[in-house]
Amino acid sequence: MANSVPVHLTYGPALPVPETPYRQYVYAYPHQKAYRLLENGPLLSDVWTSERLDALSLYVHIPFCEMRCGFCNLFTRTGAPEDVTGAFLDALERQAQATRGALEAAGRPVRFVLSAFGGGTPTYLTAAELTRLCDICEDVTGADLAAVPWSVETSPATATADRLAVLAERGATRLSIGVQSFIDAEARAAVRPQKRAEVEAALSRLREAGFPVLNIDLIYGIDGQTEQSFRISLDAALAWRPEEIYLYPLYVRPLTGLSARHDKDGRLWDDQRLRLYRYGRDHLLANGYEQTSMRVFRRTGTPAAERAEDTSIGEYNQQAGMVGLGVGARSFTTDLHYTTDYAVAVPEVRRIIDGYLATPAEEFARAQWAFRMDDGERRRMFVLQTLLESGGLPVDGYRQRFGTPPLDDFAAEFATLGERQWLDADGGGVLRLTPEGMAWSDAIGPLFFSPRVHEAMAGYQDR
Structure with a gap:
Protein backbone atom coordinates (compact mmCIF):
# COMPACT_ATOMS: atom_id res chain seq x y z
CA MET A 1 0.00 0.00 0.00
CA GLN A 32 -28.39 -14.10 10.96
CA LYS A 33 -29.05 -15.48 14.45
CA ALA A 34 -28.31 -11.99 15.78
CA TYR A 35 -31.20 -10.44 13.82
CA ARG A 36 -34.51 -9.70 15.53
CA LEU A 37 -38.02 -8.86 14.33
CA LEU A 38 -38.70 -5.13 14.18
CA GLU A 39 -42.04 -3.70 15.17
CA ASN A 40 -43.21 -1.42 12.38
CA GLY A 41 -39.83 -1.65 10.63
CA PRO A 42 -38.54 1.28 8.60
CA LEU A 43 -39.51 1.86 5.00
CA LEU A 44 -36.90 0.60 2.56
CA SER A 45 -37.05 3.98 0.82
CA ASP A 46 -35.78 5.54 4.06
CA VAL A 47 -33.20 2.79 4.63
CA TRP A 48 -31.60 3.27 1.21
CA THR A 49 -32.03 7.03 0.78
CA SER A 50 -28.53 8.03 1.90
CA GLU A 51 -26.71 4.94 0.59
CA ARG A 52 -24.33 4.78 -2.32
CA LEU A 53 -26.38 3.30 -5.16
CA ASP A 54 -23.90 3.13 -8.04
CA ALA A 55 -22.00 -0.02 -6.92
CA LEU A 56 -24.65 -2.39 -5.56
CA SER A 57 -24.63 -6.16 -5.59
CA LEU A 58 -27.68 -8.39 -5.96
CA TYR A 59 -28.11 -11.67 -4.10
CA VAL A 60 -31.14 -13.88 -4.81
CA HIS A 61 -31.85 -16.76 -2.45
CA ILE A 62 -33.69 -19.77 -3.89
CA PRO A 63 -34.79 -21.88 -0.88
CA PHE A 64 -35.31 -25.21 -2.67
CA CYS A 65 -33.24 -28.38 -3.10
CA GLU A 66 -33.88 -31.82 -4.56
CA MET A 67 -32.39 -33.30 -1.37
CA ARG A 68 -31.07 -32.08 1.97
CA CYS A 69 -27.50 -33.07 2.74
CA GLY A 70 -26.79 -34.41 6.21
CA PHE A 71 -24.55 -31.45 7.08
CA CYS A 72 -26.82 -28.74 5.67
CA ASN A 73 -28.13 -26.01 7.97
CA LEU A 74 -28.97 -23.60 5.16
CA PHE A 75 -32.41 -22.10 4.72
CA THR A 76 -33.94 -24.53 2.25
CA ARG A 77 -36.70 -27.11 1.77
CA THR A 78 -36.85 -30.21 -0.41
CA GLY A 79 -39.42 -31.46 -2.83
CA ALA A 80 -41.25 -28.20 -3.57
CA PRO A 81 -43.94 -28.82 -6.20
CA GLU A 82 -44.44 -26.52 -9.17
CA ASP A 83 -47.27 -24.58 -7.54
CA VAL A 84 -44.91 -23.66 -4.67
CA THR A 85 -42.02 -22.60 -6.90
CA GLY A 86 -44.44 -20.61 -9.06
CA ALA A 87 -45.89 -18.86 -6.01
CA PHE A 88 -42.34 -18.18 -4.83
CA LEU A 89 -41.51 -16.40 -8.08
CA ASP A 90 -44.75 -14.39 -7.76
CA ALA A 91 -43.69 -13.26 -4.27
CA LEU A 92 -40.14 -12.59 -5.46
CA GLU A 93 -41.52 -10.35 -8.20
CA ARG A 94 -43.56 -8.38 -5.65
CA GLN A 95 -40.49 -8.00 -3.46
CA ALA A 96 -38.33 -6.97 -6.43
CA GLN A 97 -40.80 -4.28 -7.48
CA ALA A 98 -40.99 -2.90 -3.93
CA THR A 99 -37.20 -2.90 -3.67
CA ARG A 100 -36.70 -1.18 -7.02
CA GLY A 101 -39.21 1.48 -5.99
CA ALA A 102 -37.34 2.07 -2.73
CA LEU A 103 -34.02 2.47 -4.58
CA GLU A 104 -35.50 4.84 -7.15
CA ALA A 105 -37.05 6.97 -4.40
CA ALA A 106 -33.56 8.26 -3.59
CA GLY A 107 -33.60 10.14 -6.89
CA ARG A 108 -30.12 9.01 -7.95
CA PRO A 109 -28.91 6.60 -10.64
CA VAL A 110 -29.02 2.95 -9.55
CA ARG A 111 -26.31 0.62 -10.81
CA PHE A 112 -25.52 -3.00 -9.94
CA VAL A 113 -22.00 -4.34 -10.40
CA LEU A 114 -22.39 -7.95 -9.16
CA SER A 115 -25.11 -10.59 -9.07
CA ALA A 116 -25.39 -14.03 -7.48
CA PHE A 117 -28.05 -16.72 -7.25
CA GLY A 118 -27.63 -18.93 -4.18
CA GLY A 119 -29.66 -21.11 -1.91
CA GLY A 120 -30.69 -23.81 -1.61
CA THR A 121 -30.10 -24.78 -5.20
CA PRO A 122 -31.13 -22.17 -7.79
CA THR A 123 -31.11 -24.80 -10.54
CA TYR A 124 -33.85 -26.67 -8.69
CA LEU A 125 -36.05 -24.31 -10.72
CA THR A 126 -36.96 -25.49 -14.20
CA ALA A 127 -35.49 -23.86 -17.28
CA ALA A 128 -38.68 -21.85 -17.77
CA GLU A 129 -38.64 -20.77 -14.12
CA LEU A 130 -34.99 -19.75 -14.39
CA THR A 131 -35.89 -17.62 -17.40
CA ARG A 132 -38.58 -15.89 -15.38
CA LEU A 133 -36.19 -15.44 -12.47
CA CYS A 134 -33.68 -13.74 -14.76
CA ASP A 135 -36.39 -11.44 -16.10
CA ILE A 136 -37.36 -10.43 -12.56
CA CYS A 137 -33.76 -9.71 -11.64
CA GLU A 138 -33.17 -7.63 -14.75
CA ASP A 139 -36.23 -5.57 -13.86
CA VAL A 140 -34.83 -4.77 -10.43
CA THR A 141 -31.29 -4.07 -11.67
CA GLY A 142 -32.40 -2.14 -14.75
CA ALA A 143 -29.82 -3.92 -16.93
CA ASP A 144 -29.02 -7.27 -18.49
CA LEU A 145 -27.53 -9.78 -16.07
CA ALA A 146 -24.85 -10.35 -18.69
CA ALA A 147 -23.57 -6.81 -18.08
CA VAL A 148 -22.00 -7.75 -14.72
CA PRO A 149 -20.17 -10.72 -13.17
CA TRP A 150 -22.83 -13.20 -12.17
CA SER A 151 -22.49 -16.38 -10.08
CA VAL A 152 -24.94 -19.30 -9.78
CA GLU A 153 -24.87 -22.36 -7.50
CA THR A 154 -25.89 -25.75 -8.84
CA SER A 155 -25.83 -29.46 -7.98
CA PRO A 156 -25.03 -32.62 -9.97
CA ALA A 157 -28.67 -33.64 -10.26
CA THR A 158 -29.98 -30.23 -11.37
CA ALA A 159 -27.17 -29.16 -13.72
CA THR A 160 -29.23 -30.29 -16.71
CA ALA A 161 -28.54 -29.17 -20.26
CA ASP A 162 -31.72 -27.08 -20.58
CA ARG A 163 -31.12 -25.22 -17.32
CA LEU A 164 -27.47 -24.56 -18.15
CA ALA A 165 -28.47 -23.30 -21.60
CA VAL A 166 -30.65 -20.64 -19.98
CA LEU A 167 -27.86 -19.53 -17.66
CA ALA A 168 -25.31 -19.45 -20.47
CA GLU A 169 -27.62 -17.49 -22.75
CA ARG A 170 -28.32 -14.94 -19.99
CA GLY A 171 -24.60 -14.45 -19.34
CA ALA A 172 -23.73 -16.28 -16.12
CA THR A 173 -19.98 -16.01 -15.59
CA ARG A 174 -19.46 -18.46 -12.73
CA LEU A 175 -21.09 -21.81 -11.89
CA SER A 176 -20.38 -23.40 -8.52
CA ILE A 177 -21.23 -27.07 -8.09
CA GLY A 178 -21.43 -28.84 -4.75
CA VAL A 179 -19.68 -32.18 -5.24
CA GLN A 180 -18.31 -32.66 -1.67
CA SER A 181 -16.73 -36.04 -2.50
CA PHE A 182 -16.10 -38.07 -5.64
CA ILE A 183 -16.20 -41.26 -3.57
CA ASP A 184 -19.70 -42.73 -3.39
CA ALA A 185 -19.25 -44.15 0.12
CA GLU A 186 -18.11 -40.79 1.49
CA ALA A 187 -21.03 -39.03 -0.17
CA ARG A 188 -23.39 -41.49 1.52
CA ALA A 189 -21.66 -40.92 4.87
CA ALA A 190 -22.40 -37.19 4.49
CA VAL A 191 -26.04 -38.08 3.67
CA ARG A 192 -25.60 -36.91 0.09
CA PRO A 193 -26.80 -39.83 -2.04
CA GLN A 194 -25.10 -39.31 -5.39
CA LYS A 195 -22.95 -41.38 -7.74
CA ARG A 196 -19.63 -40.31 -9.17
CA ALA A 197 -20.90 -40.99 -12.66
CA GLU A 198 -23.66 -38.43 -12.09
CA VAL A 199 -21.11 -35.90 -10.85
CA GLU A 200 -18.79 -36.41 -13.82
CA ALA A 201 -21.67 -36.10 -16.28
CA ALA A 202 -22.75 -32.81 -14.69
CA LEU A 203 -19.20 -31.46 -14.83
CA SER A 204 -19.01 -32.39 -18.50
CA ARG A 205 -22.19 -30.42 -19.19
CA LEU A 206 -20.86 -27.43 -17.25
CA ARG A 207 -17.64 -27.39 -19.25
CA GLU A 208 -19.50 -27.80 -22.53
CA ALA A 209 -21.70 -24.80 -21.66
CA GLY A 210 -18.56 -22.66 -21.60
CA PHE A 211 -18.93 -20.71 -18.36
CA PRO A 212 -15.77 -18.64 -17.74
CA VAL A 213 -15.40 -19.80 -14.14
CA LEU A 214 -16.15 -23.29 -12.79
CA ASN A 215 -15.95 -23.86 -9.05
CA ILE A 216 -16.02 -27.28 -7.40
CA ASP A 217 -16.87 -27.60 -3.69
CA LEU A 218 -15.26 -30.40 -1.67
CA ILE A 219 -15.69 -31.28 2.02
CA TYR A 220 -13.15 -32.75 4.44
CA GLY A 221 -13.79 -34.41 7.79
CA ILE A 222 -16.30 -37.00 6.57
CA ASP A 223 -16.46 -40.15 8.67
CA GLY A 224 -13.76 -42.56 7.47
CA GLN A 225 -12.07 -40.02 5.20
CA THR A 226 -8.27 -40.19 5.03
CA GLU A 227 -5.55 -38.28 3.21
CA GLN A 228 -5.52 -41.04 0.60
CA SER A 229 -9.26 -40.91 -0.02
CA PHE A 230 -9.26 -37.11 0.05
CA ARG A 231 -6.60 -37.12 -2.66
CA ILE A 232 -8.89 -39.16 -4.89
CA SER A 233 -11.46 -36.37 -4.73
CA LEU A 234 -8.84 -33.64 -5.08
CA ASP A 235 -7.34 -35.27 -8.17
CA ALA A 236 -10.77 -35.94 -9.67
CA ALA A 237 -11.58 -32.25 -9.26
CA LEU A 238 -8.21 -31.17 -10.66
CA ALA A 239 -8.80 -33.27 -13.76
CA TRP A 240 -11.48 -30.77 -14.78
CA ARG A 241 -9.04 -27.85 -14.34
CA PRO A 242 -11.63 -25.72 -12.53
CA GLU A 243 -10.82 -22.06 -12.08
CA GLU A 244 -11.72 -22.44 -8.40
CA ILE A 245 -11.84 -25.19 -5.80
CA TYR A 246 -13.42 -24.58 -2.39
CA LEU A 247 -12.43 -26.83 0.52
CA TYR A 248 -14.99 -26.83 3.34
CA PRO A 249 -14.57 -28.45 6.76
CA LEU A 250 -17.50 -30.64 7.69
CA TYR A 251 -19.69 -29.10 10.38
CA VAL A 252 -22.48 -30.91 12.20
CA ARG A 253 -25.08 -28.45 13.43
CA PRO A 254 -28.24 -28.92 15.51
CA LEU A 255 -31.34 -30.01 13.58
CA THR A 256 -29.33 -31.31 10.59
CA GLY A 257 -29.37 -34.86 9.27
CA LEU A 258 -26.02 -35.80 10.81
CA SER A 259 -26.60 -34.21 14.21
CA ALA A 260 -28.48 -37.17 15.71
CA ARG A 261 -25.87 -39.77 14.80
CA HIS A 262 -22.53 -37.96 14.91
CA ASP A 263 -20.70 -39.11 18.04
CA LYS A 264 -17.04 -38.60 17.09
CA ASP A 265 -14.65 -37.40 19.78
CA GLY A 266 -14.27 -33.66 19.27
CA ARG A 267 -10.49 -33.58 19.63
CA LEU A 268 -9.97 -36.53 17.31
CA TRP A 269 -12.29 -34.99 14.75
CA ASP A 270 -10.48 -31.65 14.98
CA ASP A 271 -7.19 -33.47 14.39
CA GLN A 272 -8.66 -35.26 11.39
CA ARG A 273 -10.01 -32.07 9.85
CA LEU A 274 -6.76 -30.15 10.40
CA ARG A 275 -4.73 -32.96 8.81
CA LEU A 276 -7.01 -33.11 5.81
CA TYR A 277 -7.09 -29.32 5.46
CA ARG A 278 -3.30 -29.09 5.44
CA TYR A 279 -3.04 -31.99 3.01
CA GLY A 280 -5.63 -30.50 0.64
CA ARG A 281 -4.09 -27.03 0.86
CA ASP A 282 -0.60 -28.27 0.08
CA HIS A 283 -1.83 -30.49 -2.75
CA LEU A 284 -3.68 -27.64 -4.46
CA LEU A 285 -0.78 -25.21 -3.99
CA ALA A 286 1.53 -27.78 -5.60
CA ASN A 287 -0.85 -28.08 -8.55
CA GLY A 288 -0.95 -24.44 -9.60
CA TYR A 289 -3.57 -22.95 -7.30
CA GLU A 290 -3.26 -19.97 -4.98
CA GLN A 291 -5.06 -19.69 -1.66
CA THR A 292 -7.16 -16.57 -1.06
CA SER A 293 -8.86 -17.62 2.17
CA MET A 294 -9.17 -20.71 4.34
CA ARG A 295 -11.66 -22.19 1.86
CA VAL A 296 -10.88 -20.64 -1.51
CA PHE A 297 -8.23 -21.80 -4.01
CA ARG A 298 -7.94 -20.26 -7.48
CA ARG A 299 -6.04 -21.55 -10.47
CA THR A 300 -3.26 -19.15 -11.37
CA GLY A 301 -2.31 -17.91 -14.80
CA THR A 302 -5.74 -17.57 -16.39
CA PRO A 303 -7.80 -14.40 -16.94
CA ALA A 304 -10.84 -16.28 -15.61
CA ALA A 305 -9.12 -16.84 -12.28
CA GLU A 306 -8.42 -13.13 -11.99
CA ARG A 307 -12.06 -12.29 -12.73
CA ALA A 308 -13.20 -14.89 -10.20
CA GLU A 309 -12.33 -12.52 -7.37
CA ASP A 310 -15.26 -10.39 -8.50
CA THR A 311 -17.68 -13.14 -9.49
CA SER A 312 -17.53 -15.30 -6.38
CA ILE A 313 -18.20 -12.90 -3.52
CA GLY A 314 -21.96 -12.91 -4.01
CA GLU A 315 -23.62 -12.69 -0.63
CA TYR A 316 -20.42 -11.61 1.08
CA ASN A 317 -20.15 -8.13 -0.51
CA GLN A 318 -21.23 -6.16 2.55
CA GLN A 319 -19.14 -3.03 2.13
CA ALA A 320 -20.58 -1.81 -1.17
CA GLY A 321 -24.22 -2.41 -0.24
CA MET A 322 -26.11 -5.54 -1.12
CA VAL A 323 -29.73 -5.99 -2.14
CA GLY A 324 -31.16 -9.37 -1.16
CA LEU A 325 -34.24 -10.90 -2.75
CA GLY A 326 -36.01 -14.09 -1.75
CA VAL A 327 -36.90 -15.62 1.59
CA GLY A 328 -33.70 -15.99 3.61
CA ALA A 329 -31.73 -13.39 1.61
CA ARG A 330 -29.98 -10.59 3.47
CA SER A 331 -29.60 -6.94 2.49
CA PHE A 332 -26.78 -4.76 3.80
CA THR A 333 -26.81 -0.99 4.23
CA THR A 334 -24.57 1.19 6.33
CA ASP A 335 -26.86 1.33 9.34
CA LEU A 336 -29.15 -1.68 8.91
CA HIS A 337 -28.81 -5.31 7.87
CA TYR A 338 -32.22 -6.86 7.19
CA THR A 339 -33.71 -10.13 6.00
CA THR A 340 -36.67 -12.47 6.60
CA ASP A 341 -37.11 -14.92 9.46
CA TYR A 342 -34.59 -17.77 9.60
CA ALA A 343 -34.72 -21.41 10.69
CA VAL A 344 -33.16 -24.83 10.06
CA ALA A 345 -35.82 -27.34 11.16
CA VAL A 346 -38.00 -28.50 8.27
CA PRO A 347 -41.41 -27.48 9.74
CA GLU A 348 -40.15 -24.00 10.59
CA VAL A 349 -38.57 -23.50 7.18
CA ARG A 350 -41.81 -24.44 5.48
CA ARG A 351 -43.79 -22.12 7.76
CA ILE A 352 -41.51 -19.19 6.90
CA ILE A 353 -41.62 -19.94 3.17
CA ASP A 354 -45.42 -20.15 3.29
CA GLY A 355 -45.48 -16.77 5.04
CA TYR A 356 -43.23 -15.30 2.36
CA LEU A 357 -45.48 -16.62 -0.41
CA ALA A 358 -48.47 -14.88 1.20
CA THR A 359 -46.71 -11.54 1.79
CA PRO A 360 -48.56 -8.64 0.11
CA ALA A 361 -46.61 -6.05 -1.87
CA GLU A 362 -46.98 -3.33 0.77
CA GLU A 363 -45.26 -5.45 3.43
CA PHE A 364 -42.19 -5.86 1.21
CA ALA A 365 -41.74 -2.08 1.41
CA ARG A 366 -40.50 -2.35 5.02
CA ALA A 367 -37.53 -4.03 6.68
CA GLN A 368 -38.59 -6.97 8.85
CA TRP A 369 -35.94 -9.00 10.69
CA ALA A 370 -32.90 -6.79 11.14
CA PHE A 371 -29.72 -5.87 12.99
CA ARG A 372 -28.86 -2.21 13.51
CA MET A 373 -25.21 -1.46 12.86
Missing part, protein backbone atom coordinates in the same frame (compact mmCIF):
# COMPACT_ATOMS: atom_id res chain seq x y z
CA ALA A 2 1.38 3.42 -0.93
CA ASN A 3 2.37 5.82 1.86
CA SER A 4 2.03 3.09 4.46
CA VAL A 5 4.29 2.46 7.41
CA PRO A 6 5.55 -0.77 8.96
CA VAL A 7 3.33 -2.34 11.60
CA HIS A 8 4.93 -2.81 15.02
CA LEU A 9 3.28 -5.73 16.78
CA THR A 10 2.88 -4.89 20.46
CA TYR A 11 0.09 -6.52 22.42
CA GLY A 12 -1.81 -6.14 25.62
CA PRO A 13 -3.61 -8.90 27.56
CA ALA A 14 -4.90 -11.71 25.36
CA LEU A 15 -8.29 -13.38 25.18
CA PRO A 16 -8.72 -17.06 26.07
CA VAL A 17 -7.28 -19.34 23.40
CA PRO A 18 -9.96 -21.05 21.27
CA GLU A 19 -10.34 -24.73 22.10
CA THR A 20 -11.27 -25.84 18.58
CA PRO A 21 -10.27 -24.65 15.11
CA TYR A 22 -13.87 -25.17 13.97
CA ARG A 23 -16.13 -22.85 15.88
CA GLN A 24 -18.01 -20.97 13.16
CA TYR A 25 -17.73 -20.20 9.47
CA VAL A 26 -17.80 -16.39 9.13
CA TYR A 27 -19.08 -15.32 5.72
CA ALA A 28 -21.05 -12.23 6.77
CA TYR A 29 -21.10 -10.29 10.02
CA PRO A 30 -23.17 -10.45 12.11
CA HIS A 31 -24.70 -13.90 11.77
CA ASP A 374 -23.15 1.11 14.74
CA ASP A 375 -19.57 2.33 14.40
CA GLY A 376 -18.18 -0.46 16.56
CA GLU A 377 -19.94 -3.18 14.57
CA ARG A 378 -18.77 -1.64 11.28
CA ARG A 379 -15.18 -1.77 12.55
CA ARG A 380 -15.59 -5.45 13.40
CA MET A 381 -17.13 -6.16 10.00
CA PHE A 382 -14.21 -4.47 8.23
CA VAL A 383 -11.68 -6.51 10.21
CA LEU A 384 -13.48 -9.78 9.50
CA GLN A 385 -13.83 -9.05 5.78
CA THR A 386 -10.12 -8.33 5.35
CA LEU A 387 -8.17 -10.25 7.98
CA LEU A 388 -9.64 -13.62 6.99
CA GLU A 389 -8.57 -13.08 3.36
CA SER A 390 -5.05 -13.55 2.00
CA GLY A 391 -4.82 -9.85 1.15
CA GLY A 392 -4.96 -9.05 4.85
CA LEU A 393 -6.08 -6.04 6.87
CA PRO A 394 -4.66 -2.73 5.54
CA VAL A 395 -3.75 -0.74 8.64
CA ASP A 396 -3.76 2.65 6.88
CA GLY A 397 -7.05 1.84 5.17
CA TYR A 398 -8.62 0.99 8.52
CA ARG A 399 -7.22 4.14 10.15
CA GLN A 400 -8.44 6.35 7.30
CA ARG A 401 -11.91 4.88 7.54
CA PHE A 402 -12.32 4.84 11.32
CA GLY A 403 -9.70 7.24 12.67
CA THR A 404 -7.84 4.82 14.95
CA PRO A 405 -5.41 1.90 14.44
CA PRO A 406 -6.91 -1.59 14.48
CA LEU A 407 -4.30 -2.79 17.01
CA ASP A 408 -5.62 -0.19 19.45
CA ASP A 409 -9.28 -1.00 18.85
CA PHE A 410 -8.80 -4.77 19.16
CA ALA A 411 -5.75 -5.09 21.39
CA ALA A 412 -6.89 -8.25 23.20
CA GLU A 413 -7.99 -10.00 20.01
CA PHE A 414 -4.72 -9.32 18.21
CA ALA A 415 -2.80 -10.29 21.36
CA THR A 416 -4.35 -13.75 21.12
CA LEU A 417 -3.34 -14.03 17.46
CA GLY A 418 0.17 -12.86 18.26
CA GLU A 419 0.68 -15.28 21.13
CA ARG A 420 -0.37 -18.20 18.96
CA GLN A 421 1.80 -16.98 16.06
CA TRP A 422 -1.27 -16.67 13.89
CA LEU A 423 -0.54 -13.08 12.86
CA ASP A 424 2.15 -11.60 10.65
CA ALA A 425 2.76 -8.04 9.45
CA ASP A 426 4.66 -7.04 6.33
CA GLY A 427 6.54 -3.83 5.62
CA GLY A 428 3.59 -2.49 3.65
CA GLY A 429 1.42 -1.97 6.68
CA VAL A 430 -0.82 -5.02 6.31
CA LEU A 431 -1.88 -7.46 9.03
CA ARG A 432 -2.07 -10.98 7.61
CA LEU A 433 -2.75 -14.38 9.04
CA THR A 434 0.14 -16.82 8.98
CA PRO A 435 -0.48 -20.15 7.22
CA GLU A 436 -1.40 -21.69 10.59
CA GLY A 437 -3.56 -18.67 11.40
CA MET A 438 -5.42 -19.25 8.13
CA ALA A 439 -6.03 -22.85 9.22
CA TRP A 440 -7.67 -21.49 12.39
CA SER A 441 -9.83 -18.90 10.60
CA ASP A 442 -13.07 -20.39 11.91
CA ALA A 443 -11.84 -19.84 15.47
CA ILE A 444 -10.30 -16.43 14.80
CA GLY A 445 -13.45 -14.94 13.28
CA PRO A 446 -15.64 -15.29 16.40
CA LEU A 447 -12.92 -13.65 18.52
CA PHE A 448 -13.88 -10.36 16.85
CA PHE A 449 -17.63 -10.68 17.44
CA SER A 450 -18.97 -8.01 19.77
CA PRO A 451 -20.49 -8.92 23.16
CA ARG A 452 -23.80 -7.69 21.75
CA VAL A 453 -23.64 -10.14 18.86
CA HIS A 454 -22.50 -13.04 21.06
CA GLU A 455 -25.43 -12.35 23.41
CA ALA A 456 -27.96 -12.13 20.59
CA MET A 457 -26.73 -15.36 19.03
CA ALA A 458 -26.77 -17.14 22.40
CA GLY A 459 -30.36 -16.01 22.86
CA TYR A 460 -31.49 -17.39 19.54
CA GLN A 461 -33.69 -20.46 19.84
CA ASP A 462 -32.58 -23.15 17.39
CA ARG A 463 -35.56 -24.25 15.34
